[in-house]
Amino acid sequence: MLDDDACYSRLARRDPAADGEFFVAVKTTGIYCRPICPARLPLRQNVSFFRTAAAAHANGYRPCLRCRPESAPDSPAWLGTLASVRRALNLIDNGFLVDRDVDALADTLGMTARHLRRLFMKHLGVGPMAVEQVRRLHLAKKLMHETALPITEIAFAAGYGSLRRFNEVFLKAFKRPPSSLRRKREVNSSAAPLAVSIALRPDSISFPTPDQLALEVGTSASALIRSVKGSAVTVELVNIAPKDIAAAISEIKQRLHGHRPGVAIRQPPLAAPAGGNAGNQADGTAG
Structure with missing residues:
Protein backbone atom coordinates (compact mmCIF):
# COMPACT_ATOMS: atom_id res chain seq x y z
CA MET A 1 0.00 0.00 0.00
CA LEU A 2 1.14 3.51 -0.76
CA ASP A 3 1.59 5.95 2.11
CA ASP A 4 -0.33 8.96 0.80
CA ASP A 5 1.30 11.42 3.19
CA ALA A 6 4.79 10.22 2.27
CA CYS A 7 3.89 10.39 -1.43
CA TYR A 8 2.65 13.95 -1.06
CA SER A 9 5.86 14.93 0.73
CA ARG A 10 7.91 13.48 -2.14
CA LEU A 11 5.68 15.25 -4.64
CA ALA A 12 6.22 18.55 -2.83
CA ARG A 13 10.01 18.00 -3.08
CA ARG A 14 9.81 16.86 -6.72
CA ASP A 15 11.86 13.87 -5.55
CA PRO A 16 13.56 12.38 -8.64
CA ALA A 17 13.82 9.00 -6.90
CA ALA A 18 10.02 8.87 -6.78
CA ASP A 19 9.72 9.06 -10.57
CA GLY A 20 8.20 5.79 -11.74
CA GLU A 21 7.36 4.60 -8.22
CA PHE A 22 3.90 6.16 -8.21
CA PHE A 23 1.66 8.55 -10.15
CA VAL A 24 -0.26 11.56 -8.88
CA ALA A 25 -3.91 12.03 -9.90
CA VAL A 26 -5.45 15.48 -9.46
CA LYS A 27 -9.18 15.44 -8.83
CA THR A 28 -9.79 19.04 -9.90
CA THR A 29 -8.22 18.63 -13.34
CA GLY A 30 -8.80 14.93 -14.08
CA ILE A 31 -5.10 14.57 -14.93
CA TYR A 32 -2.44 12.17 -13.66
CA CYS A 33 1.22 13.16 -13.48
CA ARG A 34 4.68 12.04 -12.53
CA PRO A 35 5.80 13.14 -9.03
CA ILE A 36 8.41 15.38 -10.67
CA CYS A 37 5.86 17.34 -12.71
CA PRO A 38 6.87 21.03 -12.80
CA ALA A 39 3.29 22.28 -12.57
CA ARG A 40 2.06 24.06 -9.45
CA LEU A 41 1.73 21.81 -6.41
CA PRO A 42 -1.92 20.80 -5.95
CA LEU A 43 -3.62 20.89 -2.55
CA ARG A 44 -3.30 17.70 -0.52
CA GLN A 45 -7.06 17.07 -0.50
CA ASN A 46 -7.16 17.26 -4.28
CA VAL A 47 -4.78 14.40 -5.04
CA SER A 48 -4.80 10.61 -5.07
CA PHE A 49 -1.81 8.32 -5.62
CA PHE A 50 -1.54 5.20 -7.76
CA ARG A 51 1.18 2.59 -8.14
CA THR A 52 0.83 2.57 -11.92
CA ALA A 53 -0.28 4.82 -14.74
CA ALA A 54 -2.70 2.06 -15.75
CA ALA A 55 -4.45 2.30 -12.38
CA ALA A 56 -4.79 6.08 -12.70
CA HIS A 57 -6.11 5.68 -16.25
CA ALA A 58 -8.61 3.02 -15.14
CA ASN A 59 -9.94 5.48 -12.56
CA GLY A 60 -10.80 8.00 -15.27
CA TYR A 61 -7.71 10.26 -15.24
CA ARG A 62 -5.88 11.30 -18.41
CA PRO A 63 -2.10 11.72 -18.85
CA CYS A 64 -0.47 15.09 -18.25
CA LEU A 65 0.88 16.75 -21.39
CA ARG A 66 3.65 18.55 -19.49
CA CYS A 67 5.45 15.84 -17.53
CA ARG A 68 4.40 13.07 -19.96
CA PRO A 69 3.81 9.96 -17.81
CA GLU A 70 4.72 7.77 -20.79
CA SER A 71 8.32 8.94 -20.31
CA ALA A 72 8.58 7.90 -16.66
CA PRO A 73 11.14 5.20 -15.86
CA ASP A 74 9.67 1.80 -15.17
CA SER A 75 10.85 -1.34 -13.32
CA PRO A 76 10.48 0.20 -9.84
CA ALA A 77 12.46 -1.44 -7.06
CA TRP A 78 9.35 -2.72 -5.25
CA LEU A 79 8.71 -5.14 -8.13
CA GLY A 80 12.11 -6.77 -7.63
CA THR A 81 10.77 -9.74 -5.66
CA LEU A 82 7.66 -10.24 -7.77
CA ALA A 83 9.22 -12.36 -10.49
CA SER A 84 5.97 -13.49 -12.11
CA VAL A 85 4.52 -9.97 -12.26
CA ARG A 86 7.78 -8.52 -13.60
CA ARG A 87 7.96 -11.21 -16.29
CA ALA A 88 4.34 -10.58 -17.26
CA LEU A 89 4.99 -6.83 -17.52
CA ASN A 90 8.06 -7.44 -19.69
CA LEU A 91 6.01 -9.63 -22.03
CA ILE A 92 3.25 -7.00 -22.22
CA ASP A 93 5.87 -4.31 -22.87
CA ASN A 94 7.15 -6.44 -25.76
CA GLY A 95 3.69 -6.42 -27.33
CA PHE A 96 2.58 -9.91 -26.28
CA LEU A 97 -1.07 -8.89 -25.93
CA VAL A 98 -1.30 -7.19 -29.31
CA ASP A 99 -2.44 -10.40 -30.99
CA ARG A 100 -2.88 -12.77 -28.02
CA ASP A 101 -5.12 -12.82 -24.95
CA VAL A 102 -4.61 -12.98 -21.20
CA ASP A 103 -5.12 -16.76 -21.21
CA ALA A 104 -2.12 -17.13 -23.52
CA LEU A 105 -0.08 -14.80 -21.30
CA ALA A 106 -0.97 -16.85 -18.24
CA ASP A 107 -0.07 -20.11 -20.03
CA THR A 108 3.32 -18.65 -20.91
CA LEU A 109 3.87 -17.83 -17.23
CA GLY A 110 2.72 -21.26 -16.07
CA MET A 111 -0.39 -20.17 -14.17
CA THR A 112 -4.10 -19.73 -14.65
CA ALA A 113 -5.52 -16.50 -16.06
CA ARG A 114 -7.52 -16.08 -12.85
CA HIS A 115 -4.38 -16.22 -10.71
CA LEU A 116 -2.57 -13.80 -13.03
CA ARG A 117 -5.42 -11.30 -12.80
CA ARG A 118 -5.42 -11.66 -9.02
CA LEU A 119 -1.68 -10.92 -8.86
CA PHE A 120 -2.09 -7.86 -11.07
CA MET A 121 -4.97 -6.51 -9.02
CA LYS A 122 -3.06 -7.05 -5.77
CA HIS A 123 0.22 -5.48 -6.85
CA LEU A 124 -0.74 -3.08 -9.66
CA GLY A 125 -4.36 -2.23 -8.98
CA VAL A 126 -5.54 -3.23 -12.48
CA GLY A 127 -5.69 -6.30 -14.71
CA PRO A 128 -3.32 -7.22 -17.57
CA MET A 129 -5.55 -5.78 -20.32
CA ALA A 130 -5.75 -2.42 -18.56
CA VAL A 131 -1.94 -2.36 -18.50
CA GLU A 132 -1.90 -3.23 -22.20
CA GLN A 133 -4.33 -0.46 -23.09
CA VAL A 134 -2.19 2.16 -21.37
CA ARG A 135 0.98 0.68 -22.88
CA ARG A 136 -0.47 1.24 -26.36
CA LEU A 137 -1.62 4.75 -25.55
CA HIS A 138 1.69 5.76 -23.96
CA LEU A 139 3.81 4.30 -26.75
CA ALA A 140 1.72 6.06 -29.38
CA LYS A 141 1.96 9.37 -27.54
CA LYS A 142 5.71 8.96 -27.10
CA LEU A 143 6.20 8.29 -30.81
CA MET A 144 3.98 11.27 -31.65
CA HIS A 145 6.11 13.57 -29.49
CA GLU A 146 9.56 12.23 -30.33
CA THR A 147 9.53 10.95 -33.89
CA ALA A 148 8.43 11.99 -37.36
CA LEU A 149 6.72 8.68 -38.11
CA PRO A 150 3.40 9.02 -39.95
CA ILE A 151 0.40 8.70 -37.66
CA THR A 152 -0.76 5.52 -39.42
CA GLU A 153 2.58 3.80 -38.70
CA ILE A 154 2.46 4.98 -35.10
CA ALA A 155 -1.01 3.49 -34.66
CA PHE A 156 0.09 0.07 -35.86
CA ALA A 157 3.46 0.24 -34.05
CA ALA A 158 1.60 0.83 -30.78
CA GLY A 159 -0.65 -2.17 -31.39
CA TYR A 160 -3.91 -0.66 -32.63
CA GLY A 161 -5.72 -2.70 -35.23
CA SER A 162 -6.84 0.31 -37.24
CA LEU A 163 -6.24 4.03 -37.54
CA ARG A 164 -9.90 4.64 -36.73
CA ARG A 165 -9.60 2.78 -33.43
CA PHE A 166 -6.41 4.68 -32.57
CA ASN A 167 -8.09 8.03 -33.25
CA GLU A 168 -11.07 7.07 -31.07
CA VAL A 169 -8.91 6.00 -28.12
CA PHE A 170 -6.64 9.03 -28.39
CA LEU A 171 -9.53 11.47 -28.59
CA LYS A 172 -11.20 9.90 -25.55
CA ALA A 173 -7.99 10.00 -23.51
CA PHE A 174 -6.74 13.48 -24.41
CA LYS A 175 -9.84 15.31 -25.65
CA ARG A 176 -7.96 16.14 -28.85
CA PRO A 177 -6.92 14.27 -32.03
CA PRO A 178 -3.42 12.76 -32.40
CA SER A 179 -2.45 15.34 -35.01
CA SER A 180 -2.75 18.10 -32.38
CA LEU A 181 0.51 16.93 -30.79
CA ARG A 182 2.41 17.49 -34.00
CA ARG A 183 3.89 20.90 -34.64
CA LYS A 184 3.16 22.27 -38.10
CA ARG A 185 6.84 22.37 -38.99
CA GLU A 186 7.21 18.65 -38.31
CA VAL A 187 7.14 16.45 -41.40
CA ASN A 188 5.71 12.93 -41.18
CA SER A 189 8.38 10.71 -42.64
CA SER A 190 9.36 7.07 -42.32
CA ALA A 191 12.83 8.01 -43.58
CA ALA A 192 13.63 10.41 -40.74
CA PRO A 193 15.92 9.10 -37.94
CA HIS A 257 18.39 -1.07 -16.33
CA GLY A 258 20.92 -3.87 -16.03
CA HIS A 259 18.41 -6.72 -16.32
CA ARG A 260 19.98 -8.12 -19.47
CA PRO A 261 23.57 -8.35 -20.75
CA GLY A 262 24.98 -6.40 -23.64
CA VAL A 263 25.73 -2.91 -22.35
CA ALA A 264 29.10 -1.70 -21.18
CA ILE A 265 28.81 0.09 -17.85
CA ARG A 266 30.39 3.24 -16.54
CA GLN A 267 29.90 5.54 -13.61
CA PRO A 268 26.69 7.50 -14.18
CA PRO A 269 26.98 11.25 -14.70
CA LEU A 270 25.61 13.63 -12.12
CA ALA A 271 21.85 13.77 -12.39
CA ALA A 272 20.41 16.84 -14.01
CA PRO A 273 17.81 18.83 -12.05
CA ALA A 274 14.50 17.02 -12.10
CA GLY A 275 11.73 18.45 -14.17
CA GLY A 276 9.03 17.55 -16.62
CA ASN A 277 9.28 17.78 -20.36
CA ALA A 278 7.48 21.07 -20.60
CA GLY A 279 6.07 21.74 -24.04
CA ASN A 280 3.55 24.09 -25.45
CA GLN A 281 0.63 22.34 -23.76
CA ALA A 282 -0.97 23.74 -20.65
CA ASP A 283 -2.08 20.57 -18.83
CA GLY A 284 -0.46 20.02 -15.45
CA THR A 285 -1.09 19.27 -11.82
CA ALA A 286 -2.39 22.66 -10.77
CA GLY A 287 -5.52 22.20 -8.72
Whole structure:
Protein backbone atom coordinates (compact mmCIF):
# COMPACT_ATOMS: atom_id res chain seq x y z
CA MET A 1 0.00 0.00 0.00
CA LEU A 2 1.14 3.51 -0.76
CA ASP A 3 1.59 5.95 2.11
CA ASP A 4 -0.33 8.96 0.80
CA ASP A 5 1.30 11.42 3.19
CA ALA A 6 4.79 10.22 2.27
CA CYS A 7 3.89 10.39 -1.43
CA TYR A 8 2.65 13.95 -1.06
CA SER A 9 5.86 14.93 0.73
CA ARG A 10 7.91 13.48 -2.14
CA LEU A 11 5.68 15.25 -4.64
CA ALA A 12 6.22 18.55 -2.83
CA ARG A 13 10.01 18.00 -3.08
CA ARG A 14 9.81 16.86 -6.72
CA ASP A 15 11.86 13.87 -5.55
CA PRO A 16 13.56 12.38 -8.64
CA ALA A 17 13.82 9.00 -6.90
CA ALA A 18 10.02 8.87 -6.78
CA ASP A 19 9.72 9.06 -10.57
CA GLY A 20 8.20 5.79 -11.74
CA GLU A 21 7.36 4.60 -8.22
CA PHE A 22 3.90 6.16 -8.21
CA PHE A 23 1.66 8.55 -10.15
CA VAL A 24 -0.26 11.56 -8.88
CA ALA A 25 -3.91 12.03 -9.90
CA VAL A 26 -5.45 15.48 -9.46
CA LYS A 27 -9.18 15.44 -8.83
CA THR A 28 -9.79 19.04 -9.90
CA THR A 29 -8.22 18.63 -13.34
CA GLY A 30 -8.80 14.93 -14.08
CA ILE A 31 -5.10 14.57 -14.93
CA TYR A 32 -2.44 12.17 -13.66
CA CYS A 33 1.22 13.16 -13.48
CA ARG A 34 4.68 12.04 -12.53
CA PRO A 35 5.80 13.14 -9.03
CA ILE A 36 8.41 15.38 -10.67
CA CYS A 37 5.86 17.34 -12.71
CA PRO A 38 6.87 21.03 -12.80
CA ALA A 39 3.29 22.28 -12.57
CA ARG A 40 2.06 24.06 -9.45
CA LEU A 41 1.73 21.81 -6.41
CA PRO A 42 -1.92 20.80 -5.95
CA LEU A 43 -3.62 20.89 -2.55
CA ARG A 44 -3.30 17.70 -0.52
CA GLN A 45 -7.06 17.07 -0.50
CA ASN A 46 -7.16 17.26 -4.28
CA VAL A 47 -4.78 14.40 -5.04
CA SER A 48 -4.80 10.61 -5.07
CA PHE A 49 -1.81 8.32 -5.62
CA PHE A 50 -1.54 5.20 -7.76
CA ARG A 51 1.18 2.59 -8.14
CA THR A 52 0.83 2.57 -11.92
CA ALA A 53 -0.28 4.82 -14.74
CA ALA A 54 -2.70 2.06 -15.75
CA ALA A 55 -4.45 2.30 -12.38
CA ALA A 56 -4.79 6.08 -12.70
CA HIS A 57 -6.11 5.68 -16.25
CA ALA A 58 -8.61 3.02 -15.14
CA ASN A 59 -9.94 5.48 -12.56
CA GLY A 60 -10.80 8.00 -15.27
CA TYR A 61 -7.71 10.26 -15.24
CA ARG A 62 -5.88 11.30 -18.41
CA PRO A 63 -2.10 11.72 -18.85
CA CYS A 64 -0.47 15.09 -18.25
CA LEU A 65 0.88 16.75 -21.39
CA ARG A 66 3.65 18.55 -19.49
CA CYS A 67 5.45 15.84 -17.53
CA ARG A 68 4.40 13.07 -19.96
CA PRO A 69 3.81 9.96 -17.81
CA GLU A 70 4.72 7.77 -20.79
CA SER A 71 8.32 8.94 -20.31
CA ALA A 72 8.58 7.90 -16.66
CA PRO A 73 11.14 5.20 -15.86
CA ASP A 74 9.67 1.80 -15.17
CA SER A 75 10.85 -1.34 -13.32
CA PRO A 76 10.48 0.20 -9.84
CA ALA A 77 12.46 -1.44 -7.06
CA TRP A 78 9.35 -2.72 -5.25
CA LEU A 79 8.71 -5.14 -8.13
CA GLY A 80 12.11 -6.77 -7.63
CA THR A 81 10.77 -9.74 -5.66
CA LEU A 82 7.66 -10.24 -7.77
CA ALA A 83 9.22 -12.36 -10.49
CA SER A 84 5.97 -13.49 -12.11
CA VAL A 85 4.52 -9.97 -12.26
CA ARG A 86 7.78 -8.52 -13.60
CA ARG A 87 7.96 -11.21 -16.29
CA ALA A 88 4.34 -10.58 -17.26
CA LEU A 89 4.99 -6.83 -17.52
CA ASN A 90 8.06 -7.44 -19.69
CA LEU A 91 6.01 -9.63 -22.03
CA ILE A 92 3.25 -7.00 -22.22
CA ASP A 93 5.87 -4.31 -22.87
CA ASN A 94 7.15 -6.44 -25.76
CA GLY A 95 3.69 -6.42 -27.33
CA PHE A 96 2.58 -9.91 -26.28
CA LEU A 97 -1.07 -8.89 -25.93
CA VAL A 98 -1.30 -7.19 -29.31
CA ASP A 99 -2.44 -10.40 -30.99
CA ARG A 100 -2.88 -12.77 -28.02
CA ASP A 101 -5.12 -12.82 -24.95
CA VAL A 102 -4.61 -12.98 -21.20
CA ASP A 103 -5.12 -16.76 -21.21
CA ALA A 104 -2.12 -17.13 -23.52
CA LEU A 105 -0.08 -14.80 -21.30
CA ALA A 106 -0.97 -16.85 -18.24
CA ASP A 107 -0.07 -20.11 -20.03
CA THR A 108 3.32 -18.65 -20.91
CA LEU A 109 3.87 -17.83 -17.23
CA GLY A 110 2.72 -21.26 -16.07
CA MET A 111 -0.39 -20.17 -14.17
CA THR A 112 -4.10 -19.73 -14.65
CA ALA A 113 -5.52 -16.50 -16.06
CA ARG A 114 -7.52 -16.08 -12.85
CA HIS A 115 -4.38 -16.22 -10.71
CA LEU A 116 -2.57 -13.80 -13.03
CA ARG A 117 -5.42 -11.30 -12.80
CA ARG A 118 -5.42 -11.66 -9.02
CA LEU A 119 -1.68 -10.92 -8.86
CA PHE A 120 -2.09 -7.86 -11.07
CA MET A 121 -4.97 -6.51 -9.02
CA LYS A 122 -3.06 -7.05 -5.77
CA HIS A 123 0.22 -5.48 -6.85
CA LEU A 124 -0.74 -3.08 -9.66
CA GLY A 125 -4.36 -2.23 -8.98
CA VAL A 126 -5.54 -3.23 -12.48
CA GLY A 127 -5.69 -6.30 -14.71
CA PRO A 128 -3.32 -7.22 -17.57
CA MET A 129 -5.55 -5.78 -20.32
CA ALA A 130 -5.75 -2.42 -18.56
CA VAL A 131 -1.94 -2.36 -18.50
CA GLU A 132 -1.90 -3.23 -22.20
CA GLN A 133 -4.33 -0.46 -23.09
CA VAL A 134 -2.19 2.16 -21.37
CA ARG A 135 0.98 0.68 -22.88
CA ARG A 136 -0.47 1.24 -26.36
CA LEU A 137 -1.62 4.75 -25.55
CA HIS A 138 1.69 5.76 -23.96
CA LEU A 139 3.81 4.30 -26.75
CA ALA A 140 1.72 6.06 -29.38
CA LYS A 141 1.96 9.37 -27.54
CA LYS A 142 5.71 8.96 -27.10
CA LEU A 143 6.20 8.29 -30.81
CA MET A 144 3.98 11.27 -31.65
CA HIS A 145 6.11 13.57 -29.49
CA GLU A 146 9.56 12.23 -30.33
CA THR A 147 9.53 10.95 -33.89
CA ALA A 148 8.43 11.99 -37.36
CA LEU A 149 6.72 8.68 -38.11
CA PRO A 150 3.40 9.02 -39.95
CA ILE A 151 0.40 8.70 -37.66
CA THR A 152 -0.76 5.52 -39.42
CA GLU A 153 2.58 3.80 -38.70
CA ILE A 154 2.46 4.98 -35.10
CA ALA A 155 -1.01 3.49 -34.66
CA PHE A 156 0.09 0.07 -35.86
CA ALA A 157 3.46 0.24 -34.05
CA ALA A 158 1.60 0.83 -30.78
CA GLY A 159 -0.65 -2.17 -31.39
CA TYR A 160 -3.91 -0.66 -32.63
CA GLY A 161 -5.72 -2.70 -35.23
CA SER A 162 -6.84 0.31 -37.24
CA LEU A 163 -6.24 4.03 -37.54
CA ARG A 164 -9.90 4.64 -36.73
CA ARG A 165 -9.60 2.78 -33.43
CA PHE A 166 -6.41 4.68 -32.57
CA ASN A 167 -8.09 8.03 -33.25
CA GLU A 168 -11.07 7.07 -31.07
CA VAL A 169 -8.91 6.00 -28.12
CA PHE A 170 -6.64 9.03 -28.39
CA LEU A 171 -9.53 11.47 -28.59
CA LYS A 172 -11.20 9.90 -25.55
CA ALA A 173 -7.99 10.00 -23.51
CA PHE A 174 -6.74 13.48 -24.41
CA LYS A 175 -9.84 15.31 -25.65
CA ARG A 176 -7.96 16.14 -28.85
CA PRO A 177 -6.92 14.27 -32.03
CA PRO A 178 -3.42 12.76 -32.40
CA SER A 179 -2.45 15.34 -35.01
CA SER A 180 -2.75 18.10 -32.38
CA LEU A 181 0.51 16.93 -30.79
CA ARG A 182 2.41 17.49 -34.00
CA ARG A 183 3.89 20.90 -34.64
CA LYS A 184 3.16 22.27 -38.10
CA ARG A 185 6.84 22.37 -38.99
CA GLU A 186 7.21 18.65 -38.31
CA VAL A 187 7.14 16.45 -41.40
CA ASN A 188 5.71 12.93 -41.18
CA SER A 189 8.38 10.71 -42.64
CA SER A 190 9.36 7.07 -42.32
CA ALA A 191 12.83 8.01 -43.58
CA ALA A 192 13.63 10.41 -40.74
CA PRO A 193 15.92 9.10 -37.94
CA LEU A 194 13.90 7.19 -35.38
CA ALA A 195 15.20 8.49 -32.05
CA VAL A 196 13.46 8.05 -28.70
CA SER A 197 14.33 9.03 -25.16
CA ILE A 198 14.42 6.48 -22.36
CA ALA A 199 14.36 7.52 -18.72
CA LEU A 200 16.37 5.54 -16.19
CA ARG A 201 15.74 5.33 -12.49
CA PRO A 202 18.44 7.03 -10.38
CA ASP A 203 19.24 3.67 -8.78
CA SER A 204 19.80 1.88 -12.12
CA ILE A 205 22.63 -0.60 -12.03
CA SER A 206 24.16 0.15 -15.42
CA PHE A 207 24.58 3.15 -17.65
CA PRO A 208 25.37 2.80 -21.34
CA THR A 209 28.53 3.87 -23.05
CA PRO A 210 27.53 5.68 -26.28
CA ASP A 211 27.85 2.84 -28.75
CA GLN A 212 25.87 0.57 -31.04
CA LEU A 213 23.86 -2.34 -29.70
CA ALA A 214 22.76 -5.30 -31.81
CA LEU A 215 19.12 -6.00 -30.98
CA GLU A 216 17.34 -9.34 -30.94
CA VAL A 217 14.27 -8.03 -32.78
CA GLY A 218 14.25 -8.04 -36.58
CA THR A 219 17.13 -9.31 -38.69
CA SER A 220 19.61 -6.42 -38.65
CA ALA A 221 18.16 -4.08 -36.04
CA SER A 222 20.46 -2.04 -33.85
CA ALA A 223 20.37 0.90 -31.48
CA LEU A 224 22.74 3.86 -31.47
CA ILE A 225 23.02 5.48 -28.06
CA ARG A 226 23.35 9.13 -29.01
CA SER A 227 23.49 10.89 -25.67
CA VAL A 228 23.20 10.52 -21.92
CA LYS A 229 21.89 13.55 -20.05
CA GLY A 230 21.29 13.05 -16.39
CA SER A 231 19.14 9.93 -16.18
CA ALA A 232 17.77 10.24 -19.73
CA VAL A 233 19.22 8.36 -22.67
CA THR A 234 18.54 9.22 -26.32
CA VAL A 235 18.60 6.16 -28.56
CA GLU A 236 18.34 6.00 -32.34
CA LEU A 237 16.72 2.84 -33.69
CA VAL A 238 18.21 1.54 -36.94
CA ASN A 239 16.58 -0.91 -39.36
CA ILE A 240 13.50 -1.25 -37.16
CA ALA A 241 10.15 -2.18 -38.70
CA PRO A 242 7.17 -0.40 -37.11
CA LYS A 243 5.84 -3.69 -35.75
CA ASP A 244 9.12 -4.22 -33.85
CA ILE A 245 9.39 -0.77 -32.24
CA ALA A 246 7.71 -1.78 -28.98
CA ALA A 247 9.89 -4.88 -28.58
CA ALA A 248 13.04 -2.90 -29.44
CA ILE A 249 12.32 -0.18 -26.86
CA SER A 250 11.49 -2.84 -24.25
CA GLU A 251 14.75 -4.68 -24.94
CA ILE A 252 16.80 -1.49 -24.70
CA LYS A 253 15.11 -0.48 -21.43
CA GLN A 254 15.88 -3.86 -19.89
CA ARG A 255 19.51 -3.58 -20.92
CA LEU A 256 19.88 -0.04 -19.65
CA HIS A 257 18.39 -1.07 -16.33
CA GLY A 258 20.92 -3.87 -16.03
CA HIS A 259 18.41 -6.72 -16.32
CA ARG A 260 19.98 -8.12 -19.47
CA PRO A 261 23.57 -8.35 -20.75
CA GLY A 262 24.98 -6.40 -23.64
CA VAL A 263 25.73 -2.91 -22.35
CA ALA A 264 29.10 -1.70 -21.18
CA ILE A 265 28.81 0.09 -17.85
CA ARG A 266 30.39 3.24 -16.54
CA GLN A 267 29.90 5.54 -13.61
CA PRO A 268 26.69 7.50 -14.18
CA PRO A 269 26.98 11.25 -14.70
CA LEU A 270 25.61 13.63 -12.12
CA ALA A 271 21.85 13.77 -12.39
CA ALA A 272 20.41 16.84 -14.01
CA PRO A 273 17.81 18.83 -12.05
CA ALA A 274 14.50 17.02 -12.10
CA GLY A 275 11.73 18.45 -14.17
CA GLY A 276 9.03 17.55 -16.62
CA ASN A 277 9.28 17.78 -20.36
CA ALA A 278 7.48 21.07 -20.60
CA GLY A 279 6.07 21.74 -24.04
CA ASN A 280 3.55 24.09 -25.45
CA GLN A 281 0.63 22.34 -23.76
CA ALA A 282 -0.97 23.74 -20.65
CA ASP A 283 -2.08 20.57 -18.83
CA GLY A 284 -0.46 20.02 -15.45
CA THR A 285 -1.09 19.27 -11.82
CA ALA A 286 -2.39 22.66 -10.77
CA GLY A 287 -5.52 22.20 -8.72
